[in-house]
Amino acid sequence: MNHLGFEMEKVKIGSFDFTCCEGCQLQLANKESTLPDFLALLDIRNFREISSERLDDYDIALVEGSITRPDEIERLKAIRAKAKVLIAFGTCACFGGVNSLKNRIPQEEAIREVYDNKAVETMPSMKISDVVQVDHSIPGCPVSKDEVEQILVGIVTRSQVSLPTYPVCVDCKQQLNTCLFDLGELCLGPITRAGCNAVCTTGKSACLGCRGPAEELNMPAFFELVKDRALSLDDLHEMLAFYNAFEPFATDET
């Protein structure tokens, strides 16, 4: 690959999925008009969903999904041991994601509910960093391909890699959207990390916080705002729990 006139080696990459919908790795195959150029940057060593090659030497491991079964812990540790850089890829990997909604009840009860008496192994959903060290996180349900490209190129060129620190509200205002609070609706845009181009609120759909908390967020003030507007706190708790991304803050009600 050629970057700013310098010849560089292609980056050896593996893409791995655990408990998830595989929607994040599917984003890698989107933005079709620039896909051949994007693929030209990569030496895909292991990517079961699109390739029968299974090679074990990769520098970067993209890890999608949350961990919900003992065998997944072993598989994840083996990937960590081989990867120089491990990226938690998507909301399930970064926070446990929607899978964490089953953590509310005993796992035996969940198994009985879905499988009756069949023996099935499962455990409460864990994020990747609960099991192994994570070098970078790319949140999003699904991830944004633009951000993925930026971060991968950043890692390869050893540039600084960072996520926006400000909330979705900033992106949303730039899109000149009417604030959903002004339409009488709840939205997690004021407390959620930006970087998604406010795609949900631009579609007039509330932000459910898939990218996790923005930095320097003022949770008490946000709860006050919700109360001032006479919006439902029950609803707010349902939204905060949706992706498990606000777990430390979810009961921060003052």
Place this chain on the structure above:
Amino acid sequence: MKRDYSLDIHHLTRVEGHADIQITVRDGQLVDARWAIVETPRFFEVMLKGMSAERVPFLTSRICGICSISHSLASIRAVERAMDIVPPIAAEKTRLLAMHGETLQSHALHLFFLIAPDFAGTSSVLPLIQSHPDLVRAGLQLKELGNEISTVTTGRCTHPVSLVVGGLSKAPDKERLLQLRTMIQERKPALETTCSFFHTLTIPAFSRETEFISLSNGSTYPSIGGRLVSSDGVNLEENDYLLMTNEYTQEFSTSKFTRLSRQSSAAGALARFNNNYDLLHPKAKEVAESFGLQPVCHNPFMNNIAQLVECVHILEDAGDLVNSLLDSDLSEIKTPYTPKAGIATGAVEAPRGVLYHHIEIDEQGKVAKADCIIPTTQNNGNIHDDLRALVEQALREGKKDGEITKLCEMVVRSYDPCISCSVH
């Protein structure tokens, strides 16, 4: 020839999710053939309990990264039927167009990324970028068109944003609909390139009679809602989905199996084609004829050709829907409602076949009970039985071990299984 053969494919590649194929042949006799799904279960039925009905489609869309629009719309249909909500016509048309976008994207992904390498003898689509540039460009153009249709209609191509109970949260932008109309026209040659490529391939000769399951409404090729029908003559109302599926568990699979009139049955493009042939666009019928595909076809490998035929139908029908939306008043897109208790099933034709969401809502407007039955679940039994019949046929024909392995992988891929979806 008396011989031993065993095949144990761990985590089959180029399918969505984790599953194994296990075949054992001893003294020339097939002992066992298994389609064993080992995917980790996610328990969406448990996650849904207690959730506000309006938020259900945002959760169920996360069942699948490929067919999130189908999941969203199956839930929306269930909730709207349970609460007696009738969405505006413009919203219904937009939803149909969104379904087309998703199916086109999904079929293109399957035909180019997942199965074309089998026919080209490569491990992935990547070497084809060099060896078959025109074909890969055509595939990407079709996939991009599918994603663009989904984005214009739902706000995003994976995990839709503006599909909501009651209609849409935001209408599609007319400027973008105009661009879409041009894009649909411009991409038709890509479909011709694809057809030419598939004409050069030899589809494996294999046939096993089975029962085909699909939706049917008698007036249009099925998409959202309708009667539940089978090629063996079953014809039921949407809420009778349990009679249609009869789910059961297998000790070797975390995904359930279903059965109807026979031990196994099939859903998906070929099932829709077989049950609704008369309702296809004439151009789609022409393409089917050029491949010798006629209803009722029992060769599972022809599911890939049925997908291609559906792509032709979609490009024609999507163009008509875009024109109709351009002529529509898009100010009325959502029917206001107050949540209330109710029970209903929503069925849609996801890319891989009939998808059922059954939802019971309590007085507070929260989910009391949910049940999702996935197309791949309905294909598990057929895949399992096909493997057995296919290996027996291959043994009779004296095929080499490597050829049998490849055929087994290919027959599974021909169903385009969405394994993580099936173990939701």
